[in-house]
Amino acid sequence: MSTTQRSCPIVIAHRGASGYLPEHTLAAKAMAHAMDADYIEQDVVLSRDGIPVVLHDVYLESTTDVAQRFPGRAQADGRFYAMDFLLEELRQLKVHERSSQHGEGSERAVYPGRFPLAPALFGIPTLAEEIDLIAGLDRSRGRTTGLYVELKGPNLHMARGMDIATIVLSVLAEKGYADRPQQVYLQCFDGPTLKRLRHEIKTPLPLIQLIGENSWGEDSDSDYDYMRSPAGLAEIASYAHGIGPWLAQIYMGRSPAGEVLLSELVNRAHALGLAVHPYTFRSDELPAGVEDFNELLDIFFKRAGVDGVFTDFPDTVRHYLRRENII
Numbered sequence: 001m002s003t004t005q006r007s008c009p010i011v012i013a014h015r016g017a018s019g020y021l022p023e024h025t026l027a028a029k030a031m032a033h034a035m036d037a038d039y040i041e042q043d044v045v046l047s048r049d050g051i052p053v054v055l056h057d058v059y060l061e062s063t064t065d066v067a068q069r070f071p072g073r074a075q076a077d078g079r080f081y082a083m084d085f086l087l088e089e090l091r092q093l094k095v096h097e098r099s100s101q102h103g104e105g106s107e108r109a110v111y112p113g114r115f116p117l118a119p120a121l122f123g124i125p126t127l128a129e130e131i132d133l134i135a136g137l138d139r140s141r142g143r144t145t146g147l148y149v150e151l152k153g154p155n156l157h158m159a160r161g162m163d164i165a166t167i168v169l170s171v172l173a174e175k176g177y178a179d180r181p182q183q184v185y186l187q188c189f190d191g192p193t194l195k196r197l198r199h200e201i202k203t204p205l206p207l208i209q210l211i212g213e214n215s216w217g218e219d220s221d222s223d224y225d226y227m228r229s230p231a232g233l234a235e236i237a238s239y240a241h242g243i244g245p246w247l248a249q250i251y252m253g254r255s256p257a258g259e260v261l262l263s264e265l266v267n268r269a270h271a272l273g274l275a276v277h278p279y280t281f282r283s284d285e286l287p288a289g290v291e292d293f294n295e296l297l298d299i300f301f302k303r304a305g306v307d308g309v310f311t312d313f314p315d316t317v318r319h320y321l322r323r324e325n326i327i
Helices: 026-034 127-141 154-159 164-174 191-199 230-236 265-271 293-304 314-323
Strands: 010-013 039-046 052-054 099-101 107-109 146-151 184-188 207-211 242-245 251-254 260-262 308-311
Touching: 010 314, 026 039, 026 127, 039 127, 039 164, 052 127, 052 164, 127 146, 127 164, 146 164, 154 164, 164 191, 184 191, 191 207, 230 265, 242 265, 251 293, 260 293, 293 308, 293 314, 308 314
Parallel strands: 010 039, 010 308, 039 146, 146 184, 184 207, 207 242
Antiparallel strands: 039 052, 099 107, 251 260
């Protein structure tokens, strides 16, 4: 299911304008809209009562105060799963900047220079609420902004008897977005879920095969090494419109002489008509051998020729594309 690459690359706000406000909050999405992102990403998980909410993880502890509000609700692995909480319980949580634990009772921001961990001012939105926000801003600002929806943990949800694919599509249909292929992408790390969307459910929406590393432990039996091979990409082209690879699968560092090294992934994908939207572009987390954010964007847009990027800083990418006359 190949498609022609766009003539102008797209700016995808990764979890919203998450370089400035806590990820997947409505505030971060409103800011991304104001920064003229072409698409705004929605990672979707389900509550215990089957309501799609926008949250990057199937877990809650990294971005909310769940451990303080609901102590004792962790599973045996110590994690707090969104699927264990009713929507009315998720409504009680406060969302903060992504954090990690460092010693007993010590919590630190993953990106220290971003929005402070406290005070916690934000909540978890439902997918329907976020769509209403973006549609409302489109109307008031005279724009057409795309949704870029990721289905998180489809097999974990199915093990609980919840079909996240059909539930999300029903929300998109309710909001009038299920038949807008020019405005909505669906993405997932799980190849079988995307194949089902294409061949059984027959959604008209373009599908993006996310490509991770086998060592990451994604909720999928997919072999990401195979996906990056010529045979794997050809298989992806039979059901998807594009790929969403990790940027380190394209930029391979530098040679001993200092030359930029690129994989063949973009060229191989383009030869099959697949769009390439790599993740994640952060000015405060540059790959080794890259001096600054502009150089990173030069590598991917001018040398690799990607069709869009997921970025925490949509304003910076937009300014770069305009300055370089790429859009």
